[in-house]
Amino acid sequence: QEGSLLAIEGQYEKAVTEFKKSLVSYQKLQDTLMANYIRVNLGDTYRMYAKHDSAAYYLKQAMVNNLTQDVLIESYALGNLGMVCYARQQYDSAKSLLESSINILEPLGDVYSVAVYTFELGKVLVSQGRQSEAEAQLLLAYEEAVANGLKEQIRDFSEYLAGHYQQKGAFEKALFYQN
Numbered sequence: 001q002e003g004s005l006l007a008i009e010g011q012y013e014k015a016v017t018e019f020k021k022s023l024v025s026y027q028k029l030q031d032t033l034m035a036n037y038i039r040v041n042l043g044d045t046y047r048m049y050a051k052h053d054s055a056a057y058y059l060k061q062a063m064v065n066n067l068t069q070d071v072l073i074e075s076y077a078l079g080n081l082g083m084v085c086y087a088r089q090q091y092d093s094a095k096s097l098l099e100s101s102i103n104i105l106e107p108l109g110d111v112y113s114v115a116v117y118t119f120e121l122g123k124v125l126v127s128q129g130r131q132s133e134a135e136a137q138l139l140l141a142y143e144e145a146v147a148n149g150l151k152e153q154i155r156d157f158s159e160y161l162a163g164h165y166q167q168k169g170a171f172e173k174a175l176f177y178q179n
Helices: 002-008 012-028 032-048 052-064 071-087 091-108 111-127 131-147 151-167 171-178
Strands: none
Touching (some): 002 032, 012 032, 032 052, 032 071, 071 091, 091 111, 111 151, 131 151
């Protein structure tokens, strides 16, 4: 999918254009399943682009139009909407949405998504001042990323953990994650 490649490269406007073209095509074909996957991708792209209203719109549309009740569409939309709520500092909503997504994805064995959403849940808990719960979630996600060789997540999680521990004055831990 060209839209996904463009989004990964940070070319969000071009990615949105490609996803919207795909959405129109799938709607014409009356392929609601694929149209909803495109809506989730559009929502995630808008989230990365920090266009939170558009992100929320497409993620909610994916859930509303999920007539086949596809659990992956539901869980990805919930998780990404949780990240949008986190960005908007709506921590209670973010926590609830992320937990719902994780609860759906864990039994399915979607290690990548569970690790990402668990880490985001940890960040939400940090923002709520729930330090011990937050640290448990952050480290759980990091350990899952390491155990499953998720290189980008190991890098991103380590970067966050290094800053997190530096702020707390736990410099040995900060150095560990920095390295």
